[in-house]
Amino acid sequence: MTDFVRIVEVGPRDGLQNEKQAVSTADKISLVDRLSATGLRSIEATSFVSPRWVPQLADAAEVFAGITRRSGVSYPVLVPNEQGYERALAAGVEEVAVFTAASETFNRTNTNAGIDESLARFEPILRRAGADGIRVRGYVSTVLGCPYQGEVPVADVVRVARALHAMGCYEISLGDTIGVGTPRKARQMLEAVAGEVPMEALAVHFHDTYGQAIANIAACLEAGVRVVDSAVSGAGGCPYAKGASGNVASEDVVYLLRGLGLESGVDLEQLAGIGRWLAALLGRPTGSRTGKALENA
Ligand code: HMG
Ligand code: MG
Numbered sequence: 001m002t003d004f005v006r007i008v009e010v011g012p013r014d015g016l017q018n019e020k021q022a023v024s025t026a027d028k029i030s031l032v033d034r035l036s037a038t039g040l041r042s043i044e045a046t047s048f049v050s051p052r053w054v055p056q057l058a059d060a061a062e063v064f065a066g067i068t069r070r071s072g073v074s075y076p077v078l079v080p081n082e083q084g085y086e087r088a089l090a091a092g093v094e095e096v097a098v099f100t101a102a103s104e105t106f107n108r109t110n111t112n113a114g115i116d117e118s119l120a121r122f123e124p125i126l127r128r129a130g131a132d133g134i135r136v137r138g139y140v141s142t143v144l145g146c147p148y149q150g151e152v153p154v155a156d157v158v159r160v161a162r163a164l165h166a167m168g169c170y171e172i173s174l175g176d177t178i179g180v181g182t183p184r185k186a187r188q189m190l191e192a193v194a195g196e197v198p199m200e201a202l203a204v205h206f207h208d209t210y211g212q213a214i215a216n217i218a219a220c221l222e223a224g225v226r227v228v229d230s231a232v233s234g235a236g237g238c239p240y241a242k243g244a245s246g247n248v249a250s251e252d253v254v255y256l257l258r259g260l261g262l263e264s265g266v267d268l269e270q271l272a273g274i275g276r277w278l279a280a281l282l283g284r285p286t287g288s289r290t291g292k293a294l295e296n297a
Helices: 011-015 025-036 060-066 082-091 104-111 115-132 154-167 183-194 213-223 250-260 268-282 289-296
Strands: 006-009 095-101 135-141 171-176 202-206 227-230
Touching: 006 250, 011 025, 025 060, 025 268, 060 082, 082 095, 082 115, 095 104, 095 115, 095 154, 104 115, 104 135, 115 135, 115 154, 135 154, 154 171, 154 183, 171 183, 171 227, 183 202, 183 213, 202 213, 213 227, 213 250, 227 250, 250 268, 250 289, 268 289
Parallel strands: 006 227, 095 135, 135 171, 171 202, 202 227
Antiparallel strands: none
């Protein structure tokens, strides 16, 4: 098992999509550019969803045009449908992420489509992406609970993850959208999915509503996952998931990895500085415990 853990920094997308405070296009570009200098290999830059549904990221094309792409770093963007794929392609992206859920009600609330309907929407995207040389990541939301349905059967998570992988997604990110998971359940869910999709093709994506995200990540690392999604300063949340809070903070993940002797290639001090900068921009204290500790050290 490799000691390298790839962090997928989702702050510029998941972190800002639910933000009440208006963030300027220039600041979004600055956020991505600052993150690009920390050693991160994957930075989810923005989202080409409907601007009516997520007005916060209506400037996706401008943001993508403004960032300085560093070699060795990938900049995936969210796309919900072919229209989003076309906007992303026109912006010059090299990687997109499609998203669906393990819970039918949540998926309808988030994308106005049932799970199978959304999988059908992705088929042409995957086909075109193959021809266009675009890599596609896939998300499964509500893997440990749904704000509308409550418990989500693990079999439903496995089914959707398997479908995305079979369709050609190179990596499947398993999202605890509302942050209700606890370590044993998180590990069991991951292991069940890994029975059908290779562990090397899986990522975990925890929101920290109940303060369990770092514990969940530790349990999933023990089970063998080597890709972790997180957001600098712990920003984030899905506007269509009632009660969802921020993502696990990237600074806290890097600190955890360091302590476990795992390598992320990310400069913790630099990342923590960006977390403080972002928190100041959003007018609130950082959501990263590590960020706070380093500030006071
Ligand atoms: P809809 O209203 O059913 O779309 O929304 P439609 O196809 O009927 O089109 C209606 C209008 O939207 C049309 O415009 C389209 O052109 C336009 P009109 O003719 O009325 O002027 N439209 C678009 N415009 C720009 N870009 C597009 C696009 N698509 C349609 N891509 C849709 C369906 C899927 C578009 C909508 O529900 C949507 O955008 N949903 C996204 C919601 C979202 O972004 N949620 C957060 C991301 S997911 C998440 O956070 C979870 C994750 O972090 C993992 C986890 O934590 O679990 C990934
Ligand atoms: Mg999320």
